[in-house]
Amino acid sequence: MKSVSLYTCAPQLSNDMAEVLRVYMGNITLLVNEPGGDFCMTHSEEIRDNTRFVRIVMADSAAEESTKLTGDEVIDKRLRRRMAKLCTYQLMKKHFGFTPPWGSLTGIRPTRLVYAEMEKGKSLDAAAQEVQRIFDVSDEKLAIMRDIITVQQTLPQPKPDEIDIYIGIPFCVSRCAYCSFLSGEVGKGELLKPYVEALEREIAASIALLKEKNLRPRTFYMGGGTPTSLPAPLLSRVLHAARPLMDQCSEVTVEAGRPDTIDRDKLQSLKDARVTRISVNPQTMHDVTLEKIGRRHTCRQTEEAYHLAREMGFSHINMDLIAGLPGENLSMFQDTLAWLKNLAPESMTVHTLSIKRASLLHLWEASLPDGEMVADMVRAGALAAQEMHMQPYYLYRQKYMAGNQENVGYALKGHACVYNIDMMEETANILAMGAGATTKRLFDRKGFIKRAFNVSDIRQYIDRVDEMVERKRELWGENEGTVLS
């Protein structure tokens, strides 16, 4: 991996700077304060007229940013980080001479910045323009943020006593090469039963906690991993345990993402449990790519699973695609979109490939479509969604995304997945169960969130499930106190 070295008096800001450097230079390592630095950054603060200012200067004043601080420790920390990023961005833009689609934005949730401006009293248009001005976001990305917020504003907003429910099943039949989720292979299956037993305990205790705290489930989402990689009897046990929660929600999603895990018995269990939305994820409709990315199912299996779900009466099927897969070009991606249009799901999510492992990047490097082609693929996805009469309703970004693009969820009117929005915008409490799941509690003060983490290791989770329950109880016993995020 390439490395870049930085000389600075503010090493605490180097991770933020590295994020911007990676937008321009790919997967680099930033070495801090080692001899022979490639460039330098200085950070200084001064008080003028009773106001503290922060100033960041880079590369002998080739780039410079400064702003007023507020006196609020949390906000000022964010402002210092923002200035470091903006200054790095200025420098990179001058050096490389191009503007990335999201400008200097590297965060996961760009729409939240627009909401933050709206909370200051600005209209949606004015707020979006302000975000564009600060971060140099392209018109194209600005338009999608505006469209998304317009859709989100038509949906029911979460109430303080409502809570989304998440259950994680961290198993898959095989591991996709690009996977960054917590997911173990089912393997011989020896962990499945103990996992389900632990989960049943956590679900029962969580139901009791909700009652005690007068919290009402708002949406239900079972993800992972792939929940349908559990054998039908175990899947039924989880659904049975969670029924008291599911029955209170009008939106109940179960990811059945891998077509090779779907059969009539499992779909019947989901149907019996009144699941309203499932995902059947093709990712691509090219067998040669599926093999390359380790999905171990065929396009035909995807089609069969989709038709079976339809035949059994599922009226909301979501399909996920990935733009930028190795060996694919625009016309291959358009083939996948045409196939999807033909099936006519109620919603689709167009992801952009994100490769976090350097070894995989190295392996695929020569066959990955370039940034411009990925941008065209993302545009083709938006166009196909429009042709299917879908609207964009949520978006998020990840690190190391091909072409610096994003992931966008599209849905027919009335089919937006509210859980996805709540999760990405962080606007609702979430009670999460299962290995690696994160429970979130929102406090009255805007933007103040505390989290309780479940251990990620599956064996640890099985052994320590009572402790996971205790963490949730503690979270709901707490006052606003220290902010953890």
Ligand code: SF4
């Ligand atoms: S199906 Fe999803 S969770 Fe499972 S291995 Fe593939 S990417 Fe990971």
